[in-house]
Amino acid sequence: MRALVMLLALFFIITLDSSCGSLASNVSCLENEREALIQFKGNLTDKANRLRSWAGKDCCTWKGVVCSSRTGHVMKLDLRNDFDNFIINMLGGVISSLLELKHLSYLDLSGNNLSSVDLLGSLKSLRYLNLSSSYWLQKVPHNLGNLSRLQYLDLNSPLPSCMGNMTQLTVLELTENQFKGEIPNSMKNLCSLRILDLLGNSFSGEIVSPLYGCIRTSLKELNPERNSFTGQLPNYLGEFKNLERLLIRDNSFSGPLPSSLGRLSYLRELGASYNQLNGSIPVGLGLLSNLQILDLSHNSLGGMVYKQHFTTLKSLKELRFSSNSLNISVSSQWVPPFQLQILEMGSCTLGPQFPTWLQTQRHVTSLDMSNASISDIMPDWFEHMSSCIEQVDLSNNQMRGKLPKFQTKCNDSASFNRVLRLSSNKFDGPLSTLPSSTYYLDLSNNLFSGPIPAGDHNNEIGLLVLSNNHFSGGIPVSLCNAVGISVIDLSKNRLSGRIPRCLGNLGQLIVLDLSNNSLHGQIPNSLGFLQQLIYLHLRNNRFHGELPLSLQNLTSIRTLDLDENSFTGVIPPWIGDKLSDLVFLSLQSNNFYGSIPVQLCHLSALQLLDLAHNNITGDIPSCFHNFTAMAALEHNNYDFNPYYDGSERYEDNILVTMKGRELEYTKILVFVTSIDLSTNGITGEIPEGLTALLGLLNLNLSGNHLTGRIPEKIGRIPTGNQLQTLDDWSIYAGNDGLCGAPLTKSCPGDESADDGNRQVLVSEGNKKDCETELLWFCAGVGPGFVVGLLGFFFTLYFKRKWRHLYFQLVEDAYGRIFVAIVVRANRLRKKFHPQRQIGEE
Ligand SMILES: *[C@@H]1O[C@H](CO)[C@@H](O)[C@H](O)[C@H]1NC(C)=O
Ligand SMILES: *[C@@H]1O[C@H](CO)[C@@H](O)[C@H](O)[C@H]1NC(C)=O
Ligand SMILES: *[C@@H]1O[C@H](CO)[C@@H](O)[C@H](O)[C@H]1NC(C)=O
Ligand SMILES: *[C@@H]1O[C@H](CO)[C@@H](O)[C@H](O)[C@H]1NC(C)=O
Ligand SMILES: *[C@@H]1O[C@H](CO)[C@@H](O)[C@H](O)[C@H]1NC(C)=O
Ligand SMILES: *[C@@H]1O[C@H](CO)[C@@H](O)[C@H](O)[C@H]1NC(C)=O
Ligand SMILES: *[C@@H]1O[C@H](CO)[C@@H](O)[C@H](O)[C@H]1NC(C)=O
Ligand SMILES: *[C@@H]1O[C@H](CO)[C@@H](O)[C@H](O)[C@H]1NC(C)=O
Ligand SMILES: *[C@@H]1O[C@H](CO)[C@@H](O)[C@H](O)[C@H]1NC(C)=O
Ligand SMILES: *[C@@H]1O[C@H](CO)[C@@H](O)[C@H](O)[C@H]1NC(C)=O
Ligand SMILES: *[C@@H]1O[C@H](CO)[C@@H](O)[C@H](O)[C@H]1NC(C)=O
Ligand SMILES: *[C@@H]1O[C@H](CO)[C@@H](O)[C@H](O)[C@H]1NC(C)=O
Numbered sequence: 001m002r003a004l005v006m007l008l009a010l011f012f013i014i015t016l017d018s019s020c021g022s023l024a025s026n027v028s029c030l031e032n033e034r035e036a037l038i039q040f041k042g043n044l045t046d047k048a049n050r051l052r053s054w055a056g057k058d059c060c061t062w063k064g065v066v067c068s069s070r071t072g073h074v075m076k077l078d079l080r081n082d083f084d085n086f087i088i089n090m091l092g093g094v095i096s097s098l099l100e101l102k103h104l105s106y107l108d109l110s111g112n113n114l115s116s117v118d119l120l121g122s123l124k125s126l127r128y129l130n131l132s133s134s135y136w137l138q139k140v141p142h143n144l145g146n147l148s149r150l151q152y153l154d155l156n157s158p159l160p161s162c163m164g165n166m167t168q169l170t171v172l173e174l175t176e177n178q179f180k181g182e183i184p185n186s187m188k189n190l191c192s193l194r195i196l197d198l199l200g201n202s203f204s205g206e207i208v209s210p211l212y213g214c215i216r217t218s219l220k221e222l223n224p225e226r227n228s229f230t231g232q233l234p235n236y237l238g239e240f241k242n243l244e245r246l247l248i249r250d251n252s253f254s255g256p257l258p259s260s261l262g263r264l265s266y267l268r269e270l271g272a273s274y275n276q277l278n279g280s281i282p283v284g285l286g287l288l289s290n291l292q293i294l295d296l297s298h299n300s301l302g303g304m305v306y307k308q309h310f311t312t313l314k315s316l317k318e319l320r321f322s323s324n325s326l327n328i329s330v331s332s333q334w335v336p337p338f339q340l341q342i343l344e345m346g347s348c349t350l351g352p353q354f355p356t357w358l359q360t361q362r363h364v365t366s367l368d369m370s371n372a373s374i375s376d377i378m379p380d381w382f383e384h385m386s387s388c389i390e391q392v393d394l395s396n397n398q399m400r401g402k403l404p405k406f407q408t409k410c411n412d413s414a415s416f417n418r419v420l421r422l423s424s425n426k427f428d429g430p431l432s433t434l435p436s437s438t439y440y441l442d443l444s445n446n447l448f449s450g451p452i453p454a455g456d457h458n459n460e461i462g463l464l465v466l467s468n469n470h471f472s473g474g475i476p477v478s479l480c481n482a483v484g485i486s487v488i489d490l491s492k493n494r495l496s497g498r499i500p501r502c503l504g505n506l507g508q509l510i511v512l513d514l515s516n517n518s519l520h521g522q523i524p525n526s527l528g529f530l531q532q533l534i535y536l537h538l539r540n541n542r543f544h545g546e547l548p549l550s551l552q553n554l555t556s557i558r559t560l561d562l563d564e565n566s567f568t569g570v571i572p573p574w575i576g577d578k579l580s581d582l583v584f585l586s587l588q589s590n591n592f593y594g595s596i597p598v599q600l601c602h603l604s605a606l607q608l609l610d611l612a613h614n615n616i617t618g619d620i621p622s623c624f625h626n627f628t629a630m631a632a633l634e635h636n637n638y639d640f641n642p643y644y645d646g647s648e649r650y651e652d653n654i655l656v657t658m659k660g661r662e663l664e665y666t667k668i669l670v671f672v673t674s675i676d677l678s679t680n681g682i683t684g685e686i687p688e689g690l691t692a693l694l695g696l697l698n699l700n701l702s703g704n705h706l707t708g709r710i711p712e713k714i715g716r717i718p719t720g721n722q723l724q725t726l727d728d729w730s731i732y733a734g735n736d737g738l739c740g741a742p743l744t745k746s747c748p749g750d751e752s753a754d755d756g757n758r759q760v761l762v763s764e765g766n767k768k769d770c771e772t773e774l775l776w777f778c779a780g781v782g783p784g785f786v787v788g789l790l791g792f793f794f795t796l797y798f799k800r801k802w803r804h805l806y807f808q809l810v811e812d813a814y815g816r817i818f819v820a821i822v823v824r825a826n827r828l829r830k831k832f833h834p835q836r837q838i839g840e841e
Contacts, residue, residue, distance in 0.1 A: 029059035029067055033074050036100030037065065044114070045092040048085070066106075073103035080130070081111030095119050173197040180204065188213025195221045199247075206231040207248070208240075216240045223247040225271070230254070233277075238263040249295070250274040257296075262287045269293040273320065276300055281326070286311040297322040297344060304329050305348075313338050322346035322368055332356040344368040346393065354379055354399075364389050370421065371396035378404060378427075391419045395442070399425040403443075406435030417460065422446070434461075444468050444489070452490070454478040463487040467513070470494055475514075480505050489513040491537065496520070504529040515539035515561065522546075528553040539563040539586070539655065552578040561654060563588040563610070570594035571611070576602045583629070584654050588676065589613040596677075601626040607673045608654060612700065616680040620701075625689030630673045630696050678731075679703035686711055686738075700731045707737030709747045 060067035066076035182205035191214040238260025262284020280303030316338035351374035375398030383404040430450025451473035474497030504526025528550025546569035576599025595618025685708035739747035
């Protein structure tokens with residue numbers, strides 16, 4: 001997959017003249033050309049045997065070869081690879097022998113992995129050359145200048161005076177390559193160029209000023225999207241007066257939008273999202289009567305937007321302003337000149353009233369007004385206008401009242417797949433039905449109450465997220481009709497009753513989160529049929545009984561979160577044998593008894609093992625060093641938050657009790673490593689192997705009956721060592737038989753242990769320590785970053801002012817990883833650390 005994303009592509013579109021239309025293959029081929037083709041083939045690797053027809057006398061009948069019906073010369077060679085099984089079908093190797101094909105006018109080598117392309121520069125008859133999606137291309141073949149229409153081109157090391165010789169060129173597409181460097185100034189002389197498409201390269205520098213020449217009146221489409229262009233957009237951009245499409249998304253353009261954009265009267269599409277543009281939107285844009293698409297989202301634009309900004313935008317179909325600081329100020333009587341299909345104003349200021357002018361828009365299919373400071377009752381008319389909107393995002397507002405019914409009354413309702421994001425509002429009341437034709441329904445964090453509606457339209461639904469409301473009653477059996485569903489999140493409600501047996505029918509289910517409800521009964525055997533299941537959260541309910549043997553069929557599972565129930569029995573050995581992808585195993589606060597099965601050591605991906613507060617006895621298995629994910633300093637690339645259908649995603653979460661705190665982790669799960677065996681009846685010594693778990697960030701062995709000496713490696717760690725996380729006496733507390741550092745109790749025969757230093761390490765108030773930790777963190781952004789991270793968080797709970805700094809650091813170090821930590825009630829653990837009362841910040 002990754003390889004596909006990195007496809008390199010190059011288009012040289014040289015107009016194909018009509019002679020190719022008369023090609024046929026009925027004259028047998030010329031011997032020298034046949035031999036050339038055989039040699040060409042011989043120098044290629046062809047895993048899929050695509051060239052198997054290349055045998056026998058008449059090369060004109062070979063696949064991909066077309067000869068002139070008049071002369072028998074090979075005119076066309078089409079070896080395009082656009083097959084599904086792209087990698088297998090790729091031809092590899094070196095291009096050779098093609099020079100012999102003197103009449104070749106059409107050559108399509110796209111999608112292959114061939115080198116020695118310089119040769120192509122000598123194919124003087126070429127009219128059509130397609131090298132799109134080619135793996136090897138970092139650089140245009142240097143001698144393409146010898147081709148009839150192109151004079152010279154090398155964008156890596158511009159030879160600028162030659163560039164302008166390609167005056168015939170009308171279309172230049174260099175999409176999805178790895179070109180870097182600046183655009184040569186000479187491009188401004190490409191006086192016939194209509195389309196300049198540089199999408200998806202690494203060009204840098206400015207784009208407009210190198211084009212300030214005769215090209216500025218010929219250019220109709222300028223597309224440098226997804227590059228690294230910088231600088232401001234100059235006011236003379238307004239002189240590119242024939243521009244119809246200006247697409248500069250995903251670069252680093254800064255400064256204001258020039259007011260001269262209002263003079264580009266042919267402009268149909270302006271796409272400028274994902275830059276650093278600031279200032280306010282020029283009112284002149286409102287004059288672009290041909291403009292259909294206006295996308296300014298994800299910039300730093302600010303200021304007010306008035307109706308004058310839209311004066312004559314009568315053609316506008318898409319308006320995207322999301323993620324700017326724009327304050328939309330239009331009166332409630334405003335009648336816009338446009339009929340939009342897509343309206344995105346997420347994180348703009350639209351409220352506090354729900355915008356009335358939306359009523360006039362009859363063709364909207366996608367609406368994003370999330371986080372838009374709307375605190376209003378949902379107006380009645382929205383019910384009518386919303387019936388054909390496919391995507392609705394009103395999340396993160398203060399919308400009140402009843403939810404519209406979202407009934408579908410559209411013409412093409414067959415393919416209608418609604419996505420409704422209404423989370424984090426104040427919608428309330430019972431729901432009589434679930435919205436129809438809905439694929440994604442997120443109603444989390446609202447005030448809905450009453451039963452989850454039975455609904456009989458459920459079979460379209462793919463993701464159902466109703467968490468954190470006041471829903472009560474049972475899980476409706478009708479949910480079992482939703483055979484395509486992949487995510488069910490009903491957590492944090494007041495649901496009671498049992499898990500319906502028929503949930504086992506939902507073979508596509510990936511996430512089942514029923515945590516924090518009042519459900520009871522046993523886990524039905526049928527859940528074993530959910531072989532796609534990856535996340536199972538049943539935490540904090542009243543389930544009881546043993547874990548059914550059928551759960552060993554859940555071979556995809558990564559998170560098994562059964563905390564705070566009344567499950568009983570021994571910890572099943574098959575967890576270790578069968579659930580080999582398991583990353584989080586949390587059985588805390590149940591009634592499991594017996595010893596820890598050594599089979600758990602097979603779980604090499606395990607990052608969290610929480611068996612605390614059970615009745616577990618026996619020794620800590622000496623094979624714990626086999627948890628290689630915990631031994632690693634740097635964590636795997638395991639994707640905890642996969643996209644399910646390419647657009648919707650579920651965020652896993654896990655509760656970790658650490659040093660007296662319950663921490664709920666979501667976005668940074670990848671960093672969490674923890675073993676908690678506290679408050680059981682575990683006996684014996686601490687195995688030396690535990691000290692091999694260098695990546696372990698949290699260990700709690702307190703409240704057991706461990707005996708003997710704490711392993712030396714833990715006990716006498718030099719300051720600054722990774723293992724310091726284990727160097728905290730509290731995690732061993734309550735084991736009367738333990739001795740040695742970091743405990744104050746010395747082992748028989750030792751001189752008295754000095755624990756003065758170590759006490760300092762756990763005293764939050766000490767400024768010096770905290771600074772040390774911060775420095776360590778800064779310095780450890782490389783491999784050591786992960787280690788001690790939790791320790792650092794811990795400190796943060798007490799140092800509010802650091803929190804901000806910390807988040808910055810993580811964002812800097814990891815680009816787009818965001819961090820969310822929720823400190824939950826300190827319910828469980830305090831009593832086990834009476835020595836160490838932790839104050840709130
Ligand atoms: C082969 O070309 C000749 C003309 O050179 C034409 O008359 C004949 O129909 C063609 N045969 C086929 C099978 O296309
Ligand atoms: C191509 O194959 C021929 C033999 O078939 C060999 O002589 C020639 O060197 C090869 N060319 C390249 C560029 O590898
Ligand atoms: C070049 O080939 C690709 C497929 O590999 C195709 O999508 C593209 O349209 C072709 N370009 C031209 C100009 O024909
Ligand atoms: C393309 O070919 C080069 C060597 O010619 C090879 O190293 C590379 O792995 C190939 N790429 C793919 C995607 O097969
Ligand atoms: C380009 O054409 C010139 C003149 O026709 C010739 O001398 C030169 O060798 C050609 N270059 C290549 C790489 O074919
Ligand atoms: C480009 O054009 C200039 C003048 O028109 C000429 O001197 C130069 O040789 C040309 N370059 C090439 C590579 O053809
Ligand atoms: C826009 O950003 C630049 C820095 O890129 C800054 O100098 C300028 O003051 C900003 N302008 C506004 C209006 O915020
Ligand atoms: C938006 O503009 C209105 C005036 O139209 C003003 O009352 C309000 O405070 C502004 N809101 C923000 C967030 O700037
Ligand atoms: C909501 O909008 C504000 C600005 O109005 C922005 O700072 C904040 O990041 C947005 N929140 C989300 C979750 O998008
Ligand atoms: C478990 O899987 C086996 C084989 O895949 C299957 O025969 C059995 O019915 C499954 N049991 C349950 C409860 O899913
Ligand atoms: C643990 O076992 C003891 C005796 O075996 C029993 O009294 C106690 O209830 C059990 N505790 C739990 C949480 O199961
Ligand atoms: C632990 O790993 C070793 C190899 O590293 C393996 O031989 C052994 O069987 C594993 N033990 C358990 C209980 O999984």
